[in-house]
Each structure stands twice: as structure tokens, then as C-alpha cells.
Amino acid sequence: MNRKPKILAFAGSIREGSYNKKLIQAAVNGAKKAGAEVTLIDIKDYPLPVYDGDIEEQQGLPENAMKLKKLMWEHDGFLIASPEYNSSISGALKNLIDWTTRQATKDEVYLSCYIDKVAAIMSASPGGLGGIRGLVHLRSILENIYTLVLPTQKTISNAQEAFDSEGNLKNETHAKEVENIGNKLAIMIDKLKSS
Amino acid sequence: MNRKPKILAFAGSIREGSYNKKLIQAAVNGAKKAGAEVTLIDIKDYPLPVYDGDIEEQQGLPENAMKLKKLMWEHDGFLIASPEYNSSISGALKNLIDWTTRQATKDEVYLSCYIDKVAAIMSASPGGLGGIRGLVHLRSILENIYTLVLPTQKTISNAQEAFDSEGNLKNETHAKEVENIGNKLAIMIDKLKSS
Amino acid sequence: MNRKPKILAFAGSIREGSYNKKLIQAAVNGAKKAGAEVTLIDIKDYPLPVYDGDIEEQQGLPENAMKLKKLMWEHDGFLIASPEYNSSISGALKNLIDWTTRQATKDEVYLSCYIDKVAAIMSASPGGLGGIRGLVHLRSILENIYTLVLPTQKTISNAQEAFDSEGNLKNETHAKEVENIGNKLAIMIDKLKSS
Amino acid sequence: MNRKPKILAFAGSIREGSYNKKLIQAAVNGAKKAGAEVTLIDIKDYPLPVYDGDIEEQQGLPENAMKLKKLMWEHDGFLIASPEYNSSISGALKNLIDWTTRQATKDEVYLSCYIDKVAAIMSASPGGLGGIRGLVHLRSILENIYTLVLPTQKTISNAQEAFDSEGNLKNETHAKEVENIGNKLAIMIDKLKSS
DSSP: OOSOOEEEEEESOOSTTOHHHHHHHHHHHHHHHTTOEEEEOOGGGSOOOOOOHHHHHHHOSOHHHHHHHHHHHHOSEEEEEOOEETTEEOHHHHHHHHHHTSOSSTTSOTTTTTTTOEEEEEEEOSSTTTTHHHHHHHHHHHHHTTOEEOSOOEEESSGGGTBOTTSOBSSHHHHHHHHHHHHHHHHHHHHHHOO | OOSOOEEEEEESOOSTTOHHHHHHHHHHHHHHHTTOEEEEOOGGGSOOOOOOHHHHHHHOSOHHHHHHHHHHHHOSEEEEEOOEETTEEOHHHHHHHHHHTSOSSTTSOTTTTTTTOEEEEEEEOSSTTTTHHHHHHHHHHHHHTTOEEOSOOEEESSGGGTBOTTSOBSSHHHHHHHHHHHHHHHHHHHHHHOO | OOSOOEEEEEESOOSTTOHHHHHHHHHHHHHHHTTOEEEEOOGGGSOOOOOOHHHHHHHOSOHHHHHHHHHHHHOSEEEEEOOEETTEEOHHHHHHHHHHTSOSSTTSOTTTTTTTOEEEEEEEOSSTTTTHHHHHHHHHHHHHTTOEEOSOOEEESSGGGTBOTTSOBSSHHHHHHHHHHHHHHHHHHHHHHOO | OOSOOEEEEEESOOSTTOHHHHHHHHHHHHHHHTTOEEEEOOGGGSOOOOOOHHHHHHHOSOHHHHHHHHHHHHOSEEEEEOOEETTEEOHHHHHHHHHHTSOSSTTSOTTTTTTTOEEEEEEEOSSTTTTHHHHHHHHHHHHHTTOEEOSOOEEESSGGGTBOTTSOBSSHHHHHHHHHHHHHHHHHHHHHHOO
């Protein structure tokens, strides 16, 4: 295609010092090096109420859900760094997915912000397993809403020791692997959107 | 044991007309028939912000998270009817678990409201699969926080047609199976708490 | 690319009258219509011992494992119709994967028959859930060995009534959906292999 | 109850030097200390063909499947050390489950060797994740066939360095945790079978 692959990147955590907010940065760099245009957002800037079908019926989607959906529509794929809470994804990320999978209007094709998108996922966690169980759930959830998920993923265990004071991964091999995920996503989108 | 098994029951959905709020009632009846003392709550009455580690650090647990933890401590087990959103549990239920698994104080034994508890789970869903994929995730999450989950579970598909105007399951076999889950949970708790 | 997409297709069941052997045929037709060259095999023709590390060390890979690996190397992707046994994939399919993921020689790049391949999966099952839990495991296993799995999948429930005497799906919508999976796989491979 | 809890223990691997065969021993010791009668078997002694519905229909269950079913019927619970192959359980263990879940005769209550049994699971693996993904699948499979699985489990990563020359876990904390799993299983069975 003529235009660059457009990727929306975010961490599934709200808190300021989140390891996953650091992690996503490395993947963003990789995607940019591969020629992608990347929009990195902080989900803290899009606060949502906990999903409640009655709110939806009475008031429609919250403004921030609409803003997130708009961002998703405008991009070809997603880079997601997902913290593991209780062996699954965060309530914050699940809630964001629950809202953005709802139709903006009755005319919106169901799941239109997710269908035919491509995603790459990763996780940093203080535990020894690096968030692998959260990624199992996230992968499953995304594919169920018709987003293609790259097989290559990366988990960073003992996250409290993994980043330097500037937020970069200390381990260079890990840093390259995460960058490579962004890179692969950009290339994959480029291939799928061209032809 | 001398005292009755105490069970906390709730649906993982907030909205008023939730199928899972109807479903949980049948299981509650079964548990009561087996001699359990059951507290049925509506999670709508315990609104929580989306979990954010910064809120926790600055303000501690929200009052409703503390109320929920107190309820959990006072009961031996849980009956949970869990809607399936996007092939997993609801953001609402995940968020409730994320908050209640946090320590009330530094002295609280980590996961103390969940350890050695016993749970039984079920699901009603408008789709043809009845929420089975949500239960796979829920089971996995609960066991990872050391709650024993009964193998017997029940899914109700096509939930929009499954209940009569009084909220009872029309299909009597299904109704008995759901009641039986409450029954089994009460008996299991009784066995584990006695000796 | 100049050459056609090459797809290896098989069911994860050994028995003659397998519903999944019927199901795979519809997907194969779809892939062919989209221009793919499809090799449909019956895994019964490649009997393997149950994987045993000692056999591998003493005798290397069995001849049939080598034949299967060769077939995999020669194709760009896989169409798999997977029966559900005990809420997971069949022992037969797992065993086939266990053998073909082993290195033919020390020089073989680990997982080389799976890396960068693309797969599409489907399931037919006599139960009401159509094998959805088996597909959850299969998807997870394939992606872990670096095979990209299309989000679109199809489950056929009550399989004993789903096929006519010639082995075709009676329900035309279902037949088209399964055909469409083969079609999508061929197109995806074409996009990824070109450029 | 008057009689001791009876536990069947095995590793899900066939090869002689299997880490999981070493691991299971520690759990067996724990179960014995808690008063259980434990039968430790090597699944290598019960070779089975890969499950094929045609073999079953024509010849019934293989002799070794019948022997395994008999062992399962005679015991109250299972201790299983499960290797992880390709992010799931071994083909060998899946195949064993596939055969033993089939009915010995038309009169056998379906799944009778698994219903109301109690299991505890663990895993040793050369990788950094210790086999956690295999345990996720195993837990799910066992519960789906109505076996209660203890929430407490243990994974041993870097298994090639974890055992001493006599096959004992070098790390004493890990050794105690594994022993404790056997212990907990014996106690749980005792509680559930008494009353």
C-alpha cells in the first residue's frame, strides 16, 4: 500500500509507574523503525465506568469509549502490553474491550473496530512467569473478536528489576526481542493491507 | 461442623435485567435446601472504580472493596453466575476480583478472602455456547487465587428465551441441575469444614 | 507471488467415519476455489507411536514423523478439523504435533515446519458446544509454535445429524462458512508470501 | 473414614529419565506422611495405541486401558506430574485420558473412573515457565471430566538443574512445597470420603 501501517499502542494498566507502560515503548520504537506510524496512548486518559448494560441502554456509549473506538477505526493494528492480574488480563483492559466492542450505533457493523485488525502482545510482571497466563487470555479474547494476533510475543519476568532509570529494558536481548515484535507487526500489516 | 455452611452468592453482571441474576436465584435455592445460609448480593450495590494501583497506594482500598472483602471473609464459599463478555468474564467481575485480592492492610494474609474457599460457577448467555468460554477463564482465575472450584458447572444458552416471567428457568431439567450445583456446594463446604 | 498457495489439510481424528474428515472436505473446496493447491491427507496413513523421548534418542524420528514434517515443509499453511476429546484436542493430534515439533537433525531450525506457517481451524462434535474447547487449546498450541492462526473458525455441533449421506454439511450457511475458512486461508497465505 | 485415602500417582511422561518421574516421588512421600496409601505407577508399563474409535468399536478397550481404569476405580484420587510439550500436556497423557474415559462396557457409568475423584497436579520443565501452560490445560481437562483439582499446584522450571543425583529436588523449599501437595491431597480426600 502507499500509506504507512498505522498502529495504536497502549499498556493495559492505569497506574503511572506501570512496567507495561515502559515495555510498550520499546515495541513502539521497533514499529517506527519498520516504517509504521504509531499512536501511543495512555488508557488513564480515557477513564471509563465499569461496563453496565443499563448505562449503555440509557445513555449510549460513554464519550471515552467513542474516542477509543474512533482511534481503533483509524489504525490498522494494535500493540498491547498487558499486565497480569490474578492470572488474567487487568479489569481495566477487559473493561476497555467490553465497551469498545459495543456498537456505537445500530448501523455499526458489530466488532468493526477489531475485525481484520492485527495485534501483537507482550507482558511485564513482577512474578517469575512474566504474565504468560494473562497473555493466554488476551490472545484468546482478541482472536474471538476477529483480531489476528501474531504468534511471537514476549514476557518480562521480575519486572521490578528489568528496567533502568530511563525506563529501558536493561537486558539487550530482551530489548531487541520486544522491538522486533513492533517491527514484525508493522511488516505484517504492510503485507496484509497492500495487494 | 455445628454451624451451617455460609455461602455468598452473586452474578457477575451489573445490569438490572441480567440473565445471570435470575440464574443465581435457582442455585441459591438449592444451597438453602441443603441447609446452607446464603447471602445473595447484587454487585451493583458495591460500585467500584476501575482498579488503579495509584488509587490504591494513595487512598487504600475503596470502601466497597472493603465491604466485599468482609463479606467474603464471613462466608465459606461462593456461588457465581458469570456472564460471558467477549469470550471471557465481564470487566465488572474481573475488576471486583482485582480489588478484593488486594490486601486491606500490610498484615492481611495475601488472598485471605479466597484461600480455602469453595466455589461453584454457572453462566447464562444469549449465544449458543452458553458462556462456556467465560467459565473456562473464571475457573482458572479462581483456582489461581486458591479457591477450590467444583467440577460440576452449568451453562444456559439462548438465555433470552430460557426464563419465564417470574425469572425461573423454564426447562425443569436445567432448573434442577442449577439447583443441584447450589446443593453440591453446600455439601462440599460442610464436609471440608467439619472434621 | 507467482506460485499458488500450498495448503496441507487433515482431520485430527483417525477413525474412518470421523465427522471431522467430512468437515475438512468443505474447507478444502473453499481453499481450492480461492486458487490454492491443497494436499488432503488422512493421518491414519501416518501411524506414529506415542511420543517417548527414549525412542527419539535411540532411533531418531519415526519414518512417518519425517514424512509428515516433509509435507509440512512443502506447504505454506494448514487446514485442520479437530475433534474434541475431553474438552481438548485428540491425543492423536497432540501426539502428531509432539513428534513433528522435534528436530529431524541437530541442524534443523527448531520448529521449522511450523514457524511462519498460517493455519485455519474448525471442529465438528456430537455435543452441543461443537468442540469449541478443543479449538481453544489447539489455537493456543499452534500459536505457541509460531504458526499464525486465523481468527475466523467454525464449530459444528450435533455433528451426527449435520452431514448428508455424501458427507456434505446439510446446513448451507454452515457449509458456506466452512468453505469461506479455506478461502480466507488461501488469500491470507497469498498476501503474506507475496511482496 | 476408617480406611486410608488411596492415591494413584504417575508422571505424564514415558521416558526413563523424565524429570516428572522424579518430581512425583516427592509428592508421593508427602501423601504417605499424611497417612495415604499410594500406588505409584510408570505409564511406560501400560503402553497404549493412539486412540482410534475404530479400534474401540472392533476390539473394545485395550487390555492396558482396562488395567488403568481398574487402578483408577480402586483409588480415591490422583497425583499427576505432567510434562509440558508444546504448551499443553503430553500426547501420552492425553491419550491415556482419552482411552480411560471410554466406557469399559455399555453399563459403565460414563466417566466413572474420574467422577468425584480428587487430583493434585504439578510440573517440571527445562524451560523458564516450569510447565505452567500444560497445567492450565490439564486442570481444565480433569475438571471437565468431574475430577476435583486442588488449587495448590507447583511448577519447577529449569528442571535439568533442579534434581540431585538421587533424584531429589535440590531446593528444599521447593521439595517441601511438592511434598505439601501430596499431603494436602491426602487430607482433602480424607475429609471428602469421611462423613
